[in-house]
Amino acid sequence: MKISYQWLNEYVDLSGFTGAELAEKMTRGGIEIDEVESRNKGVTGVVVGYVKSREKHPDADKLNVCKVDVGTGEELQIVCGAKNVDAGQLVPVATVGAKLPGDLHIKRAKLRGVESQGMICSAKELGINDKLLPKEQQEGILVLPPHTVIGTPIADVLGLNDEVLELDLTPNRSDCLSVIGTAYEIGALTGREVRIPEPVIAHASERTESHVQVTISAPEQCFHYSARYIKGVKIGESPLWLQNRLIAAGIRPINNVVDVTNFVLLEYGQPLHAFDADQVKSGRIDVRLAHEGETMLTLDDQERRLEPQMLVITDGEKPIALAGVMGGANSEVTSDTVNILLESARFDGGTVRKTSRQFGLRSESSIRFEKEVDPGRVIPALNRAAALITELAGGLATEGIVEVTTAPAKQQVVEVALAKINRYLGTELSSLEVQTILKRLSFGYSVSEEEVFQVEVPSRRGDISYDVDLIEEVARLYGYDNIPTTPIFGDVTPGALTKPQAIRRELRKRLTDAGLHEVISYSFTGPERTELFPALSGESTKAVKLSMPMSEERSVLRTTLIAQLLETAAYNRNRKNESAVIFEIGSVFHTEEEKLTRLPQEKHRFAALLTGNRVEPQWNRKAAAVDFYDAKGVLETVFAVLGITDKVSYAAAQPEHFHPGRTAAVQLETEHGTEVIGYVGQLHPTLQLESDLADTYVLEIELAPLYQLAGDEIVYKALPRYPAMQRDIAVVLDMEVPAGELTALAWQTAGELLESVRVFDVFTGEKLGAGKKSVALSLVYRHAERTLTDEEVTELHGKVVAGLEQSFAAELRK
Numbered sequence: 001m002k003i004s005y006q007w008l009n010e011y012v013d014l015s016g017f018t019g020a021e022l023a024e025k026m027t028r029g030g031i032e033i034d035e036v037e038s039r040n041k042g043v044t045g046v047v048v049g050y051v052k053s054r055e056k057h058p059d060a061d062k063l064n065v066c067k068v069d070v071g072t073g074e075e076l077q078i079v080c081g082a083k084n085v086d087a088g089q090l091v092p093v094a095t096v097g098a099k100l101p102g103d104l105h106i107k108r109a110k111l112r113g114v115e116s117q118g119m120i121c122s123a124k125e126l127g128i129n130d131k132l133l134p135k136e137q138q139e140g141i142l143v144l145p146p147h148t149v150i151g152t153p154i155a156d157v158l159g160l161n162d163e164v165l166e167l168d169l170t171p172n173r174s175d176c177l178s179v180i181g182t183a184y185e186i187g188a189l190t191g192r193e194v195r196i197p198e199p200v201i202a203h204a205s206e207r208t209e210s211h212v213q214v215t216i217s218a219p220e221q222c223f224h225y226s227a228r229y230i231k232g233v234k235i236g237e238s239p240l241w242l243q244n245r246l247i248a249a250g251i252r253p254i255n256n257v258v259d260v261t262n263f264v265l266l267e268y269g270q271p272l273h274a275f276d277a278d279q280v281k282s283g284r285i286d287v288r289l290a291h292e293g294e295t296m297l298t299l300d301d302q303e304r305r306l307e308p309q310m311l312v313i314t315d316g317e318k319p320i321a322l323a324g325v326m327g328g329a330n331s332e333v334t335s336d337t338v339n340i341l342l343e344s345a346r347f348d349g350g351t352v353r354k355t356s357r358q359f360g361l362r363s364e365s366s367i368r369f370e371k372e373v374d375p376g377r378v379i380p381a382l383n384r385a386a387a388l389i390t391e392l393a394g395g396l397a398t399e400g401i402v403e404v405t406t407a408p409a410k411q412q413v414v415e416v417a418l419a420k421i422n423r424y425l426g427t428e429l430s431s432l433e434v435q436t437i438l439k440r441l442s443f444g445y446s447v448s449e450e451e452v453f454q455v456e457v458p459s460r461r462g463d464i465s466y467d468v469d470l471i472e473e474v475a476r477l478y479g480y481d482n483i484p485t486t487p488i489f490g491d492v493t494p495g496a497l498t499k500p501q502a503i504r505r506e507l508r509k510r511l512t513d514a515g516l517h518e519v520i521s522y523s524f525t526g527p528e529r530t531e532l533f534p535a536l537s538g539e540s541t542k543a544v545k546l547s548m549p550m551s552e553e554r555s556v557l558r559t560t561l562i563a564q565l566l567e568t569a570a571y572n573r574n575r576k577n578e579s580a581v582i583f584e585i586g587s588v589f590h591t592e593e594e595k596l597t598r599l600p601q602e603k604h605r606f607a608a609l610l611t612g613n614r615v616e617p618q619w620n621r622k623a624a625a626v627d628f629y630d631a632k633g634v635l636e637t638v639f640a641v642l643g644i645t646d647k648v649s650y651a652a653a654q655p656e657h658f659h660p661g662r663t664a665a666v667q668l669e670t671e672h673g674t675e676v677i678g679y680v681g682q683l684h685p686t687l688q689l690e691s692d693l694a695d696t697y698v699l700e701i702e703l704a705p706l707y708q709l710a711g712d713e714i715v716y717k718a719l720p721r722y723p724a725m726q727r728d729i730a731v732v733l734d735m736e737v738p739a740g741e742l743t744a745l746a747w748q749t750a751g752e753l754l755e756s757v758r759v760f761d762v763f764t765g766e767k768l769g770a771g772k773k774s775v776a777l778s779l780v781y782r783h784a785e786r787t788l789t790d791e792e793v794t795e796l797h798g799k800v801v802a803g804l805e806q807s808f809a810a811e812l813r814k
Contacts, residue, residue: 001177003266004248005163011183013192019163022186029189030476031176032168039248040160041127045098045106047071048144048152049120051089059112066120068093071151079116084140091141092121092154101127126154132247134237134254145240159244172463174371178269181374181460188440188477199380199387204231204396211277212341212402217288219406221311222323224346224378225287226403228386229277231339233257233395242392251364257333257340260388262364269460270344270373270381271365273313273321274389275331277339281315285341287323288314297329298322298361310355311347324352324369325361340389344382346375375409376459409459416467418451424471426486429478437477500604500707503642504585507606510641516608516634517582521564523589524554529563532657532687533679533700544589544600557589557600561607562698566683569609570691578694579612581626583634585703605678607700608634611693628662631680631697635666638701642710649674650740657684668705677702724755724782725790727797731810735764735773742775742804749803750796755782774813 005019014022023033049070057063057079064085068076070093078093085091095118098106104125109116123130123142130138137143148157155161167176175181180196187194211229216222238246238259246253249266253259261272277283290306296319297303304322306312311323320331324347333340352369356362379401386397418431431451438445444456457464464470475483497505508518530543549555558564561584569580584607591600610631615624632650639645653665653676663681667674678701688696731742739759746757761776768774779800781793804810 001167001169001182002249003165003167003179003182004159004245005165006159006161007179007245007248008165008183008186011180011196012187012190012194014186017190019165023165025189026165026167026186028480029185031173031182031185033165034168035166037164037166039162039164040155041101042099042103043101043126043155043160046092046094046100046121046126046154048148048150048154048157049076049091049093050150051085051087051091051120054085054087057112057114059114063111063114065114068118068120069150070095070118076117077115078118078120079111079114080120080141082120082122082140084143085120089141090144090146090148090150092126092144092157094119094121094125100125121154126158126160128158128247132250132252134243134252145237148240157240159241159248162244162248164248171371174368174462175269175374175460177368177371179267181269184442184460188442191440194442197384199384200391201383201387201397202390202395204398206231206398208398208400208402211339211398212283212285214285214402214404215287216404216406217286218311221289221348221351222287222345223348223407224375224403224405225285226344226378226382226401227285228342228382228401229283229339229398230342230386230389230393230395231277231398233338233340233389233393235333235335235337235393238392255333255335256392257337257389260385260392261342263388264381264385265364265368268374268377268381268384269368270377271324271368272381272385273327273343273365274333275320275327275341275343276333276337277341278337279331280320280341281317283341284316285343286314286316287345288312290319294319296320296322298326299329299332300326301329304359307358309351310358311351313343322355322359322361323347325356325359325363325366340393340395342382342385342389344378344385346373346378372462374460374462379403412457412459412465414455414457414464414467414470416453416455416470418453420467421471421474424468425475425478425483427478427483429474433478434474437474440477441473499710499712500703503707503710504604504703506641507585507638510637511583511608511634514634514637515581517580519565519568519582519584520586521561521568521584522554523558523587524549525556525558525563526553527556530556530559532563532566533560533655542591542594544591544596559588559590560700561586561588561605562609562700565607565609565698566687566691566693566696569611569693569696573611573693579616581608581610583608604703605700606638606703607698609696609698610634611696625695626697627695628680628682628697631699632664635680635699635701638706642706643715644668644706644709644711647709650680652738653679653681655679655681657687658682659684666699666701668709670705670709675705677705720755720782720784722783722785722787724780725788725793726778726780727793728760728776728778729797729801729804730761730774730776730813731801731804731808732768732772732774732813733804733808733810735771737808739775742777742808742810745803745807746777746779746800749800750779750781753781753783753788753792753796755780 019036023036027033047070049068051066051068053067055065057065062081064080066078066080068078094106096106096108106119120141123133169176176185183194208229212227214225214227216225235255238253238256242259242263243253246262251262257274261274265271289308290310290312292308294306295303312319313321313323321327347369349370349372352366356366389395390397422429446454455470543556543559545556572580587602588605589600589602610626613623614626614630617623639648647669649667650664651667653663654660659682665676666678668677680699683696743757757779760778763774781788
């Protein structure tokens, strides 16, 4: 935002401050000033001159010899090469001794034998960006308006004795996207009064309602629309003072009506638009959303295809403007325009932003609508523009304003206690000091006996909603440099990880050391992915829907980690990385409600996926594919790290989307009994095929129960001093008997002397009989304090064999 120092001085007294000093004060107050630029690039000795005559140079076809009056009583002879120079013009003249930008000194000279006593200047030669001038002034010398006084310094005429402050505003301070808003800020920082001009409108006897009718068919996108009707205007060039204000702000003057709307936009921060009223059918205005396939020609002569989410201003039938973005060519103000329909409105910022981005049309108007305009300035800005148009374009405004409001602005009242202000800032401000600051801010307020302030926030300050916002205002105005330094005090405690954090960190380290790769996936997924895998006991199967999803594929919170691991594996396989051993530790989310009224359940899970080869083929070995026991081994590693291996067991299971014969439920013994904390197994062949994966094994377990059971200390055991004795046994029993039950009975029967038991062979065949299998167990016996005898081991081993025979009808295989 660029603002003229002289313009600001019209609304708040800046005496005693240079541009640089003012910039320093504003920056310290929270409004950063990037640059203070002087409009005068080094122009001295240039005055307004009158071209009394122009004749062709006797020896040069492209040069002219001009007689110029500069108000000194002496007629100057100046040789000029500009095509547009002519007698009767008022022009900038650099007299002998003058200086121009680029360290150019003007001296007496002879051009092709003819003496020249100065130079008639173009805008570019005066250091003015000619692209900001009206099109007819961009080439040749600068021609001044006919009423300009001869001999006046050109710096005064063109407003070059001015400085421009460039404000670098944060998104919350859109109130300073206007001269008046910035004036209020300066008034608060300096304690000086802000002066707002009172508009004086030349009225006609007719009522506005007889010329304009307004309806809003999109109330959620347009909150307020107001219009005035001005008749009998004469379109022409704006006065220099108005052009100078616009050029200083970086806006090119066009004509007196359009320039007024741009002037008021900068002054009030309220975008306006002027329509040629005679091109608006029956004076009817309807604000609605665009129709599918509708098109319009905008002011930049571009045919634009509209979409249904775009807000347009129509004459009841066709669009005549893109609301808040750009007007239409079919209602443009031209040199033939006589009657004006003037618009001032408040549109939804999000709607304007989307339209602006889609068309690449980011303008001064759209920027302000995107940040939400001040609802209290819609009508004052309209009246100010009407007053200027009637003054500068000679028209008359009809009586009254036609307006429709769909969402009236509410008065924002914020409460803050003096004690809280001082506690937050570390100050000892009195109630009177805070009241003085609020008065400087032009905030209405009342104070209770308990020194609690009820502050009425002006509509221009939409950034103030909470008590901390007011505390920030007090800090800014009091001065950050005046806030005392407060030492930090309190008990210092060393930082540490919580037990769950430490466990997750240790698991990540152990698993990555073991060769697994950790992945971090989106917590968002598609609805169909939440139904892939079964819920654990006590969980709701309902997914949490996002109110504003980035896409349909990311519209709900995940209920399982496996679905994301599948996406990762498929992504890698599609890029020829067919072997993957990956894991993730993250959160899943569940709810029991269709529409959330409270926070969903968030649970920590551990999941892993294995697919492809465990061992890649080499010249001396074949490839070895991953299998169920690799996945189970990952789990056993986790349980071993946590020291809870003895509390975990596995049972055959057939959850949905898992292979029905290669899946186990993971069971954990807790103080409440045995509970299923997850599953490990192969994906169902159908799902594998859909994901275009080879045999794939997955697992997922709940971490919360493990946090409770995991030991805080590592328990060490001394190495055995006495030898062990091993006995092997093979028994024939029914196929349905799990091997795990055999080992469990061995542990139960042999007691403390049994050091280990493992299954080392399983055999099935016709020789054993239908429905039978042979399971071979290896049992190791050891006593911690002495050497066992053969007799002791034989007796104990016999009890194990007897227990197997009695419990499972097992027969010793010979």
